[in-house]
Amino acid sequence: MKNELVKAIRDEGYADSKTIANKLEVPHKVLYNTITKIISKQVSGQGHEHAIVFSQKFKKVTFKNKMGREYPMYLINEPAFIKLVMHLSGYAKAEIVQNMFIEAFFTMRNQLILEKTNAANPEWLGRKDQLLLGRKEETDVIKSFVEYATKQGSTKAHYYSKHITNATYKALGLLVQKKPKLRDTMDMYEISELLLMERYAKNKIEYYMELGRNYKDIYECVKEDLLSYGNSIKLLVS
Numbered sequence: 001m002k003n004e005l006v007k008a009i010r011d012e013g014y015a016d017s018k019t020i021a022n023k024l025e026v027p028h029k030v031l032y033n034t035i036t037k038i039i040s041k042q043v044s045g046q047g048h049e050h051a052i053v054f055s056q057k058f059k060k061v062t063f064k065n066k067m068g069r070e071y072p073m074y075l076i077n078e079p080a081f082i083k084l085v086m087h088l089s090g091y092a093k094a095e096i097v098q099n100m101f102i103e104a105f106f107t108m109r110n111q112l113i114l115e116k117t118n119a120a121n122p123e124w125l126g127r128k129d130q131l132l133l134g135r136k137e138e139t140d141v142i143k144s145f146v147e148y149a150t151k152q153g154s155t156k157a158h159y160y161s162k163h164i165t166n167a168t169y170k171a172l173g174l175l176v177q178k179k180p181k182l183r184d185t186m187d188m189y190e191i192s193e194l195l196l197m198e199r200y201a202k203n204k205i206e207y208y209m210e211l212g213r214n215y216k217d218i219y220e221c222v223k224e225d226l227l228s229y230g231n232s233i234k235l236l237v238s
Contacts, residue, residue, distance in 0.1 A: 004019070005019060005023075005100065005101055005104035006101070006104040006105050006107070006108045007108075007177070007178075007179070008108060008111075008112060008177070008179040008180055009075070009179075011112055012057075012077055012078075012112075013077065013078055013104075013105050013108035013109060013112070014057075014059075014075045014076060014077050015075075015076050015081060015101055015104070015105070016061075016063070016073055016074065016075050016076070017031050017032055017035055017073045017074040017075075017076065018063055018073045020076070020084075020097065020101065023093065023096075023097045023100060023101075024088070024091045024092075024093050024094070024097050025092070025093055026091060028071075028073065032072065032073065032074065034084075034087055035058060035074050035076070035084065038058070038083060038084065038087060039058050042056075055077070055079040056077070056079045056080040056083050057075075057076070057077040057079070057080050058074050058075075058076055058080050059074060059075040059076075060072055060073075060074055061073060061074070061075055078105040078109070081101060081102075081105065085098050111180050111185040112180055114180075114184075114185040114186075114187075115180040115181075115184045115185050118184060118185070118186075119184070123188075124188060124191075127188055127191050127192075128183065128191065130191075130195065131183065131191050131194060131195055134194075134195045134198050134199060135198060137198075137199070137202055138198040138199070138201055138202045139161065141202045141205050141206055142160065142161050142164055142205065143161075144205075144209070145157075145160060145164075145205050145209060145215070145218070146158055146160055146161065148209055148215060149215035149219075152214065152215045154215055154216075157215070160219060163219065164201060164205075164219070164222065164223075167201075167222070167223045167226050167227075168194070168197050168198060168201055168226055169182065170226075170227070170230075171197060171226040171227050171229065171230030171231075172190070172193055172194065172197060172230050172233070173230075174186075174190070174194075193233055196229075196233065197226065197229065197230065197233075200225070200226065200229050201222060201226060204221070204222050204225050204226075205218065205222055208221060208222070
């Protein structure tokens with residue numbers, strides 16, 4: 001799972017106008033013009049598109065399309081999005097998109113708070129060190145598996161490190177993003193679960209390689225095993 005709607009930039013959540021337009025199913029230019037009008041009303045004679053009104057932030061940046069051409073778009077923080085919401089009522093999917101992004105901003109805000117709280121907790125930091133050691137053991141085995149797959153003819157074996165990691169997170173229903181990092185926002189219980197899952201993945205990969213099975217079969221089996229193990233952990237908790 002990924003929070004694809006809101007990204008963290010300098011410890012604050014931002015959505016971009018391109019993603020919002022896509023979710024609204026309208027041309028980006030239409031939404032971009034709407035935002036530009038909102039900003040122009042707030043500027044009050046400053047002639048400056050980067051104005052900040054109270055805590056609202058509309059930051060003009062660029063993106064590249066599939067052809068590599070560059071176009072302008074806006075990065076929008078949570079207060080600015082709330083301001084924008086008042087101008088979205090005319091769109092068919094406005095209510096769905098509003099709820100979607102409000103939830104994404106809420107999630108990101110909580111994760112940024114957790115990141116700071118955890119970083120100040122000595123007990124949590126000690127537990128995280130254990131997680132890092134467990135992760136190293138798993139990645140060492142995954143490296144061996146990449147070599148194993150390459151010898152069997154795989155030309156994209158290096159992707160298995162990412163795929164197996166994502167399968168581990170998916171099995172636990174954890175949210176993945178670049179910033180803040182997943183492992184910096186987990187609570188003590190989630191760290192314990194991830195330790196178990198990564199150890200389980202490591203053991204399963206080693207077991208299947210010892211049997212000499214085909215690398216594709218090993219990967220599919222490990223994915224299924226992780227989902228099954230993840231479900232069993234959830235049943236124990238519920």
